[in-house]
Amino acid sequence: MVWANAVLQGVLLGGLYALLACGLALMFGVMRIINLAHGDIAILGAYLIWVAVDHTSMSPFLAALLVLPIMLGLGYLLQIVLLERSLRAGPLVPLLTTFGLAIAIQNILLQVFSPDVQSLGGSAGDITTVSWQINDQVSIPGLGILILAIAVTVLGGLHLFLSHTRLGREMRATAQDPDTAQLVGINARDVYARATAIAVATAALAGLFLAIRSVFDPSSGPTQLIFAFEAVVIGGFSLWGTLLGGIVLGVAQAIGAQIDPNYSLLAGHLVFLAVLASPRGGLLVSRRVQA
Amino acid sequence: MAFQNEDDPRESPTYADIADAMENRELSRRDALKVAGAGTLAVAGAGLLDLPGVVHAGPQFARTGTIKIGFVSPRKGPAAGFGEPDGFVLGLARKAFQRGLTIGGTHYAVEIIDKDSQSVGPRSAQVANDLISGSRVDLLLTTSTPETVNPVSDAAEASGVPCISTVVPWESWYFGRQANPAKPKPFKYTYHFCFGVAQFADAYTHLWPQVRTNKKVGVMWPNDADGNAIRAALGPTLKKAGYTIVDPGAYADGTNDYSAQIAKFKSENCQIFNTFPIPPDFATFWRQAAQQGYKPKIAQIAKTGLFPSQVISLGSIGANLASAVYWAPSWPYTSSLTGIHSRDLGPRYERATGKEWNQQIGASLALFDVAAAVLRASGAPKNKRKVANAMKKLQVHTAIGHLIWGKGPLPPNVVATPIIGGQWRKVPGSKYTLDFVICEHSSDRNVPVRSRLTPYS
Numbered sequence: 001m002v003w004a005n006a007v008l009q010g011v012l013l014g015g016l017y018a019l020l021a022c023g024l025a026l027m028f029g030v031m032r033i034i035n036l037a038h039g040d041i042a043i044l045g046a047y048l049i050w051v052a053v054d055h056t057s058m059s060p061f062l063a064a065l066l067v068l069p070i071m072l073g074l075g076y077l078l079q080i081v082l083l084e085r086s087l088r089a090g091p092l093v094p095l096l097t098t099f100g101l102a103i104a105i106q107n108i109l110l111q112v113f114s115p116d117v118q119s120l121g122g123s124a125g126d127i128t129t130v131s132w133q134i135n136d137q138v139s140i141p142g143l144g145i146l147i148l149a150i151a152v153t154v155l156g157g158l159h160l161f162l163s164h165t166r167l168g169r170e171m172r173a174t175a176q177d178p179d180t181a182q183l184v185g186i187n188a189r190d191v192y193a194r195a196t197a198i199a200v201a202t203a204a205l206a207g208l209f210l211a212i213r214s215v216f217d218p219s220s221g222p223t224q225l226i227f228a229f230e231a232v233v234i235g236g237f238s239l240w241g242t243l244l245g246g247i248v249l250g251v252a253q254a255i256g257a258q259i260d261p262n263y264s265l266l267a268g269h270l271v272f273l274a275v276l277a278s279p280r281g282g283l284l285v286s287r288r289v290q291a
Numbered sequence: 292m293a294f295q296n297e298d299d300p301r302e303s304p305t306y307a308d309i310a311d312a313m314e315n316r317e318l319s320r321r322d323a324l325k326v327a328g329a330g331t332l333a334v335a336g337a338g339l340l341d342l343p344g345v346v347h348a349g350p351q352f353a354r355t356g357t358i359k360i361g362f363v364s365p366r367k368g369p370a371a372g373f374g375e376p377d378g379f380v381l382g383l384a385r386k387a388f389q390r391g392l393t394i395g396g397t398h399y400a401v402e403i404i405d406k407d408s409q410s411v412g413p414r415s416a417q418v419a420n421d422l423i424s425g426s427r428v429d430l431l432l433t434t435s436t437p438e439t440v441n442p443v444s445d446a447a448e449a450s451g452v453p454c455i456s457t458v459v460p461w462e463s464w465y466f467g468r469q470a471n472p473a474k475p476k477p478f479k480y481t482y483h484f485c486f487g488v489a490q491f492a493d494a495y496t497h498l499w500p501q502v503r504t505n506k507k508v509g510v511m512w513p514n515d516a517d518g519n520a521i522r523a524a525l526g527p528t529l530k531k532a533g534y535t536i537v538d539p540g541a542y543a544d545g546t547n548d549y550s551a552q553i554a555k556f557k558s559e560n561c562q563i564f565n566t567f568p569i570p571p572d573f574a575t576f577w578r579q580a581a582q583q584g585y586k587p588k589i590a591q592i593a594k595t596g597l598f599p600s601q602v603i604s605l606g607s608i609g610a611n612l613a614s615a616v617y618w619a620p621s622w623p624y625t626s627s628l629t630g631i632h633s634r635d636l637g638p639r640y641e642r643a644t645g646k647e648w649n650q651q652i653g654a655s656l657a658l659f660d661v662a663a664a665v666l667r668a669s670g671a672p673k674n675k676r677k678v679a680n681a682m683k684k685l686q687v688h689t690a691i692g693h694l695i696w697g698k699g700p701l702p703p704n705v706v707a708t709p710i711i712g713g714q715w716r717k718v719p720g721s722k723y724t725l726d727f728v729i730c731e732h733s734s735d736r737n738v739p740v741r742s743r744l745t746p747y748s
Contacts, residue, residue, distance in 0.1 A: 115366075117601050118600070128582075141583070142582075213574075213575060214575040217369075219410075254550060262540055262543060
């Protein structure tokens with residue numbers, strides 16, 4: 001039963017990884033940008049939510065609804081102002097741009113919010129500690145279920161958006177071949193900016209749950225980013241694959257910890273390396289988003 | 292990493308040139324003006340107030356120089372919380388040194404150059420070397436976590452610059468820096484004051500009996516420098532004191548799932564819990580433990596829970612966590628450099644910053660107390676060997692206590708300072724969300740005990 005609990009907790013942890021990873025997968029899929037600032041954008045979102053909660057003592061979930069449109073706007077601007085120009089200069093420059101952006105965000109957060117750790121766990125209420133005790137060893141935490149449900153909703157929503165809406169079709173077309181897409185009248189600039197806006201908003205959502213689950217400070221961004229990258233790679237750069245990748249990573253970590261706590265992160269990294277080393281790994285590099 | 296370099300703006304080449312010229316007793320234009328001005332003033336004063344003595348006290352023939360003190364602490368990165376009171380403490384120290392120091396008939400201006408280690412070892416070594424070879428400091432001070440302190444101490448030892456450090460358990464500082472920890476050799480230039488595992492063991496074995504438990508301790512000691520030192524040293528000490536240690540094994544910092552450990556603690560019924568994690572890992576663990584129904588009677592945390600924000604941010608599950616402090620405003624001691632008593636130091640910080648006091652204030656200020664004392668005791672503050680030798684027998688009053696080098700535990704380099712156990716508690720009528728309430732004083736009986744430990748759950 002201990003093992004069953006480990007797998008269960010791993011699946012739920014996978015939901016968090018998938019939520020953090022889906023923005024990365026989207027940006028890579030549409031624009032081939034590896035966004036090294038994704039973790040810091042998530043923490044920026046967490047801080048904005050925290051500010052709203054701190055000033056009005058509203059629920060963090062309500063505050064997130066207010067912050068999401070702001071993050072959509074910030075994402076749109078980020079693409080227009082910064083990433084678009086760097087995209088013109090070749091594939092390496094956007095990588096360096098997002099690296100610089102990550103450092104800038106960390107230092108601005110440090111200036112504005114001081115290095116004190118913050119958390120949204122306290123203000124989120126009972127949801128953070130409530131759980132269903134199945135028996136002595138197995139319990140299903142409410143927060144884990146909520147995160148997984150949100151991850152599935154976001155990924156499912158994105159999937160429907162990409163496959164059934166006009167904007168989604170434009171996004172897929174631009175991802176395939178931006179020049180041809182422009183020939184048939186698609187505004188690639190606008191499509192790119194929308195994709196970044198969505199990615200930044202999902203990062204903020206992930207930031208909300210990172211902040212509820214644990215504590216955060218201005219330097220927290222990069223620590224979770226590695227897991228998000230691994231989830232994207234294990235999942236093969238597709239949206240549903242990201243959910244699967246997150247869950248595989250989470251379960252690997254939980255089972256590794258059950259064998260020996262020291263193997264938790266190692267087990268996750270090994271699964272990631274195994275995927276890269278497999279014959280499929282070579283194909284991943286050339287694939288684009290196939291939602 | 293291309294971070295900006297926050298050089299002290301006053302540390303421009305011209306300033307260094309002037310300082311050098313003054314050191315070499317070359318009468319620069321600025322010196323000449325200063326002396327002439329002072330002389331005129333003295334003569335004028337003597338004339339007006341008829342005080343003949345003033346003429347003799349005129350600085351015409353006084354020798355002058357500048358002492359440079361380098362200060363390295365983490366201001367950014369994961370350990371930035373420790374550097375948070377730096378601005379306040381440096382302000383106090385700079386004010387106290389404003390008039391300079393007169394040592395052996397020579398008047399010295401004192402300049403403090405502060406640098407940020409960004410919580411990482413390589414950067415810490417880099418700023419230490421900048422201070423040593425670039426700014427040519429006479430004395431280095433450094434504080435908070437092995438990542439910052441140990442590289443600075445190593446650089447100082449290698450270049451023969453005296454260095455005083457604190458807030459790294461002294462075992463990690465002393466043995467962690469040895470070429471061969473099994474055969475430790477004393478250091479020549481680096482000196483340290485801090486609590487160690489022995490003080491933690493004292494605090495825990497006096498704190499835990501205050502609540503009835505089955506004496507079974509579930510431990511989460513990570514696989515990092517602190518965690519492994521604690522596992523090697525604290526584990527056996529606690530066993531000797533009659534506690535059963537349930538250790539699921541070391542885990543990597545940054546782990547996101549702790550169900551394996553929680554299951555183990557539940558099945559073994561560990562009524563005491565102890566951990567030395569980085570703050571986010573504890574927050575993740577503690578929330579997961581609450582979800583899965585693990586509620587020990589005593590939750591003793593170290594390394595996290597040092598600062599109010601780390602505990603308050605946990606919300607309802609933060610109250611009644613037990614921790615330990617190396618300074619609090621109730622410490623009955625006075626900083627010898629600034630003359631500020633601990634009971635005033637906390638409120639002054641709160642007025643200046645609008646934040647609740649934290650224990651790092653006393654420790655950081657103590658570094659400057661020690662610096663002033665050793666520079667005076669050396670008789671020749673620009674002579675690095677004499678300053679280092681003066682450390683060996685130094686006695687100094689600081690906000691965290693009376694420090695005496697040469698008595699152990701590892702003479703001449705280390706002074707073991709107290710760490711005192713207590714609990715973060717909701718106190719009715721307090722202006723703080725949570726108060727740190729001191730519950731034992733085994734390592735310093737002068738610190739008043741306020742209450743007894745109450746069970747976590």
